[in-house]
Amino acid sequence: MERTLNNLMDVDAEYAAAVERLFAAMNGIGEKRTYKNNEAFFDFKSNEQNILLIESGAFGFYRQNDRLLMQETFASAIFGLVMVSHKPEVILFAHSKLSVKVVSRDSALRIIEQEGLWHEVAIVLGKIIKVYVERDMNLIARDAYHIIKHHLYLLMSLPVEERYSTTAVKFITNRSMLSRSRVMDILKKLNDGEYILIKNGILNKIHSLPEKF
Template sequence: MAVNNNSGETPPPSLYPLRPYEEMAVLRQALSGVGTEQCFNSNEEIYAARENDKSLYLFTDGYFSFIRVSDGLVLSSARGEMIYGIAECMRPRGGWFLKIEEPCKARVVPVDQAFEIFTQQNLWQTVASLLTWFIQVYSVREEHLLGVTAYVMIRNKLLELNILTPELRSAINVTDYIQERTQLARSTIMAILSQLRRGEYIEIKRGKLISIKHLPKEY
């Protein structure tokens, strides 16, 4: 098969809905006087709800991946400010965890204290707005991966990877990145990437994505 060069144009860089920074700032401010500051190292795994221990994690910066427990699938990755644990503490099911990708700090707040403050300060609408963003992100992710061809999956993950800074991309193997997020066979990924490179649609050096010139919608 060959890449169809007559299809539509590469979409704009904003693949996912804008993160609700204003809402996160409001919640961080409300919880600034409770909990403790903790440091986290790369590859640490955080479970917001474990038996009787439930906490929210308020990160001002960092790089994180959300991992499905059952098979290690990377559901999504995010860099920057993040509040983790609200949904998991409200309705625990243990289906996923947060993996720390680089050293960072967070304010860790016991969930009982956090929820009491949300009620006292009438912040549940703000919480709902934040949770809506998470739902939107995962809805877009499903659009990228369900009911589409292997090429479309790979195309979407290449565009997603291309949004990262060159410094971040320089530490990420493009084949690993796609496989961790799609669970496609490695041979399938490498075959499609090879055709895209031969057609000069993308530039990859030493396994790292350097640039995308154009990615047709169809294969």
């Protein structure tokens, strides 16, 4: 049956199923690897031409020169469908125990072509585009409050065990260039004003965040 995407940016509902179909198609190939929390497992400067199927765990994209966390991704996920021509100074670190299947890019693309899975690839790439567009809209040329507001909603969206594993201050400072003192000051004011509920540094609830602060 012919399938179409009305809008590449409207991919949330189809993303999980698309990833599952791609994983299933590559079930019989590749090499399984595991990584420990905080272990680096991919450097963009390397010449590896592989696709990584992230089966379980979480990982982050870090800028090499200052270790700024640029993006965090959770399983199930596929990395490497598009290879950039230049070699960005970005390293991937595991944020938990990570289970990964490594498939040669040529083998993966051959299976995608044979199985007619370009629709699924389009959904995955559309999801990636959406994540980065939303991140840039919230972080570029915005004041400190809007950056913090964006990260509070991001933190609140995490599974409870993930959210309770880090303080709100650490979560935000690791993902932005804001100073710890600035983040702490705004969070304290939001907490005092009952816009959010933070206990022992952990974000428990967002009541209602104002548009401006």
